[in-house]
Amino acid sequence: MNNKSIFEELKNLRTEQINPHTANIDLCSTREILNLINDEDQKVSLAIRDEIASIEKAVDIITNSFKSGGRLFYVGAGTSGRLGIVDASECPPTFGTHEDMVQGIIAGGYDAIFKAVEGAEDSFEEGKIAIESKKITSNDVLCGIAASGRTPFVLGAIDYANSISCPTILVTTSTHQHISSLNIKPNVVIAVNVGPEVIAGSTRMKSGTAQKLVLNMLTTASMIKLGKTYGNVMVDLQLTNQKLNERAKNIIMNITDVDYQTASEYLQKANNNVKIALVMILTNSDFVKATELLKNSDGFIRKIIN
Numbered sequence: 001m002n003n004k005s006i007f008e009e010l011k012n013l014r015t016e017q018i019n020p021h022t023a024n025i026d027l028c029s030t031r032e033i034l035n036l037i038n039d040e041d042q043k044v045s046l047a048i049r050d051e052i053a054s055i056e057k058a059v060d061i062i063t064n065s066f067k068s069g070g071r072l073f074y075v076g077a078g079t080s081g082r083l084g085i086v087d088a089s090e091c092p093p094t095f096g097t098h099e100d101m102v103q104g105i106i107a108g109g110y111d112a113i114f115k116a117v118e119g120a121e122d123s124f125e126e127g128k129i130a131i132e133s134k135k136i137t138s139n140d141v142l143c144g145i146a147a148s149g150r151t152p153f154v155l156g157a158i159d160y161a162n163s164i165s166c167p168t169i170l171v172t173t174s175t176h177q178h179i180s181s182l183n184i185k186p187n188v189v190i191a192v193n194v195g196p197e198v199i200a201g202s203t204r205m206k207s208g209t210a211q212k213l214v215l216n217m218l219t220t221a222s223m224i225k226l227g228k229t230y231g232n233v234m235v236d237l238q239l240t241n242q243k244l245n246e247r248a249k250n251i252i253m254n255i256t257d258v259d260y261q262t263a264s265e266y267l268q269k270a271n272n273n274v275k276i277a278l279v280m281i282l283t284n285s286d287f288v289k290a291t292e293l294l295k296n297s298d299g300f301i302r303k304i305i306n
Contacts, residue, residue: 013148013174013178014173014174014175014193014194014195014196015147015148015173015174015194015196015197015200015201015203015206015207016196016200016201017195017196017200018196018200019040019195019196019197019198019200020196021036021039021040022036022040022198022199025198025199036198037198037205040195040197040198040205040206041206041209043194043195043206044192044194044206044209044210044213045213047192047193047194047195047210048192048210048213048214048217050192050193051190051191051192051214054188054189054190054191055190055214055217055218055221057188058143058169058188058190058218059217059218059221059222059225061141061167061169061187061188062141062143062169062218062219062222063221063222063225063226065139065140065141065167066101066222066226067226068139069139070137070139070140070141071100071101071102071103071136071140071141072088072101072102072103072140072141072143072218072219072222073103073104073105073131073134073136073140073141073142073143073157074087074088074102074103074104074105074143074145074215075105075106075127075130075131075142075143075144075145075153075154075157075158076104076105076106076107076144076145076146076151076154077106077107077108077112077120077121077146077151077153077154078106078107078112078116078121078204079147079203079204079207079208079211080145080146080147080151080154080171080208080211081104081105081106081107081108081112081113081145082106082113083145083208083211083212083215084104084105084106084143084145084215085104085106085113086104086212087102087104087212087215087216087218087219088102088103088104089104091219091223092238093237093238093240093244094223094234094237095219095223095226095228095234095236095237096228096236096237096238097223097236102219103134105130105131105134105157107120107121107123107126107127107130107151107153107154108120108121120153121151121152121153121154122152122153123152123153123156124152124153124155124156124159125156126153126156127152127153127154127155127156127157127158127159127160128156128157128159128160130153130157131157131160131161132160136161136164136166137164137166138164138165138166138167139166140161140166140167141166141167141168141169142157142158142161142166142167142168142169143168143169143170143171143218144157144158144168144169144170144171144186145170145171145172145211145215146170146171146172146174147172147173147174147203147207147208147211148172148174148203149170149172149173149174149175149178149179149182149191150174150178150182154170155182155184158170158184158186159184162184162185162186167187167188168186168187168188169186169187169188169189169190169218170186170188170189170190171190171192171211171214171215172189172190172191172192173191173192173193173194173203173206173207173210173211174191175191175193176189176191179191190214192207192210192211192214194206194207194209194210223236226299227297227298227299227300227301227303228299230255230275230278230301230302233251233254233255234251235251235274235275235278235301236274236275236299237274239272239274245272248267248272248274248277249263249264249267250263251274251278252266252267252274252277252278252281255278255282256278256281256282258281262281263277266280266281269287270287270290271287275294275299275301276290276291276294278301279293279294279301279304282301282304282305283304283305
């Protein structure tokens with residue numbers, strides 16, 4: 001695509017438009033600037049509500065993949081890539097997942113996490129290479145993240161995934177119409193209409209917020225459907241530090257009504273596995289039996305005790 005074509009495409013993106021509500025932001029006081037930003041941010045969650053049906057489809061695809069031993073790959077550039085890495089990195093400590101289960105890939109590689117790598121997002125071929133190197137299969141899921149919906153690196157990754165029948169998702173703040181006009185078609189498009197940015201074209205703002213909220217929904221809803229919560233409490237967390245160790249004891253105490261000492265003892269008996277400790281207490285069983293009960297219930301505590 002030549003420079004003029006790119007210019008024409010970009011100028012029509014809604015995030016590139018001038019926001020009439022913030023047109024005089026440079027004349028505002030500090031408080032006024034902050035109020036304007038906050039006013040615009042409040043529009044994001046409402047815009048996401050309009051995409052719930054698409055998010056639902058994506059969650060069901062991801063959940064089915066996880067149940068079959070598949071992986072979720074986030075692919076993005078700049079802010080979008082960093083947000084994918086953040087969401088992926090938070091899954092193991094929160095939900096006890098293996099680090100390979102959810103992975104983030106950013107254009108420009110490791111260095112691009114911390115600083116901009118100019119031009120990295122412009123290579124369609126590098127996107128294909130990056131995801132191909134992960135040896136993805138049709139059992140995995142690829143989720144591209146691109147505010148504009150046109151990032152070549154992301155489209156290259158989606159194109160490769162499509163070619164091997166790997167389910168693909170695109171999270172964008174462009175329009176469904178724009179995405180449908182592309183040669184590359186993701187299986188599910190989540191197009192959040194955040195409107196013009198506070199600062200025209202600064203997609204690290206409302207677009208970035210929308211992307212973060214959607215990614216939260218994708219992984220959190222999928223993990224809930226895998227039985228990694230009891231009610232609204234995370235019970236598959238990894239005890240990687242003192243805070244999480246104490247949180248685990250508190251979870252056990254709150255759910256089972258045992259005291260601190262008992263919670264500590266059962267957590268030790270369960271090899272620091274909160275879910276197993278809970279089942280041991282709730283069913284008055286030993287480690288082996290609790291492990292078996294969880295296996296037979298697909299990891300859902302409620303299926304055991306209800």
